[in-house]
Amino acid sequence: MTEKDVSLMMKQFHEKQPVLSDFAERLADLIHEVLAVRSLRVHSIVSRVKESTSLLGKISKGSGKYTDLEQITDLVGIRVITYYGDEVDVAANVLKEEFTIDHEKSVDKRGLLDSDRFGYLSLHYIIEMPEHRLRLTEYKKFRGIKAEIQIRSILQHTWAEIEHDLGYKSKQPIPSDMRRSFSRLAGVLEMADIEFGSIRDKLLQESMQMTVEAAPMKTMNVESLLKFVGTNAALKEMDLTIGRVVGTNVYFSDKYIAELMPLIRSAGMESLTEIEAALAGMRGVLHPFLERWYNKQQTENVSAGTALLFLCILHVVSEGTYDDLKHFLLEHRICRSHDINPVSKAIVQLYKELVLNH
CATH class of the missing domain: 3.30.460.10 (Beta Polymerase, domain 2)
Structure with a gap:
């Protein structure tokens, strides 16, 4: 030059x-x-x-x-x-x-x-x-x-x-x-980085537990669930992420959200307070899970509350066994019987990968 x-x-x-x-x-x-x-x-x-x-x-x-x-x-x-x-x-x-x-x-x-x-x-x-x-x-x-x-x-x-x-x-x-x-x-610095993160997570977990124990339980019914899905910033952001990944708009369906009630209870959450606690506990895992999962899926419609559905699924994965997940997916017709094994395996595998990397 x-x-x-x-x-x-x-x-x-x-x-x-x-x-x-x-x-x-x-x-x-x-x-x-x-x-x-x-x-x-x-x-x-x-x-x-x-x-x-x-x-x-x-x-x-x-x-x-x-x-x-x-x-x-x-x-x-x-x-x-x-x-x-x-x-x-x-x-x-x-x-x-x-x-x-x-x-x-x-x-x-x-x-x-x-x-x-x-x-x-x-x-x-x-x-x-x-x-x-x-x-x-x-x-x-x-x-x-x-x-x-x-x-x-x-x-x-x-x-x-x-x-x-x-x-x-x-x-x-x-x-x-x-x-x-x-x-x-x-x-020393590498260990300090890891330990600071560990201390943060423990403090956050204890704080969330104290909040759940101290706060009055927020009753879950169709009306309160519709309002929750429509106003919770974290859920709205994740629903929009799914829409962006698959290239479609997110629509609000009262019927779809109301139908989530039995799934939520089946996943072990009886109140909005418990949903909030589960959301906080899945910090850093649910959002990337949805991005990775829907990156391989094709769908024409995304309903508000889809992220909540996957919160229930991952809650079952984290709290239960592999058989519990299969039973949950079949009971609520989330997955067809001939697809149950590969779908369940894919969910557990992706969840574990994200938890390890978090």
Whole structure:
């Protein structure tokens, strides 16, 4: 690449900087919104546009790799810092739903280190605005612009920042005794990430139990169930997710929701309070289950309350046995007898996979 080519790319970059800055700011706001809708509270979301000196260095070191500005995918960068390690994948799944991911250029750097190596790396996605957003007036000008999104927990971020600072201050290779110290620290931080998540889950479970025990039981009848399905934000969001996955609208059917009453009771829930507790207990599992399940299904209609049906099914899976699930599916005609074994197996297998990853 000639100096003239480099100069041209830098000129294009400077002309594009106002749009890139606007994109970075709007993208950060949008990510905050879509995570908030899923009730995922993160520590921080920071945006930046690549500095001119950094871009010039990248082009120069590329040895002709970059011949066009659009080939550089990190002109805009977003860093999402979660509170807990297990929320990195939760945030990543939300972003996969909301944006167009360049999987070829994205990388999960957490899996790049060998088990005997030290280091704490993050999940990197290269994304673009999806087509349905680009059709909106406020997003049209962002067509063709990509951004790099880094997702890491607070402790992963702490490690990365300190490691970067030490690497910056020391230009010499790290001695073996110091490498062992780094390895020990990496292990401590990894265990701390896991333990903080475990403490959070235990506190949440105890809080939910105390709430259920202290609060008056909310009676469940047809009228109260119709209102519950129509107003519960978590159920509405999951029903809309099913509709989006299968490509259809969600309709409200009093008859369908009323018919869920015996299923709910058969699953062991006698009140709206118990439904709320089950919803809270399935935090992080029910939503991805519905996405994965309906990604392989074809249906013309999705009724409000479909997510509640699957809550009942997964409640039976979590509280009962494999035979209990088969009996439940057959008794309520959710599944035909000749399909009962493969369907039950698929439900249990997907549920266990999501629980292990949660």
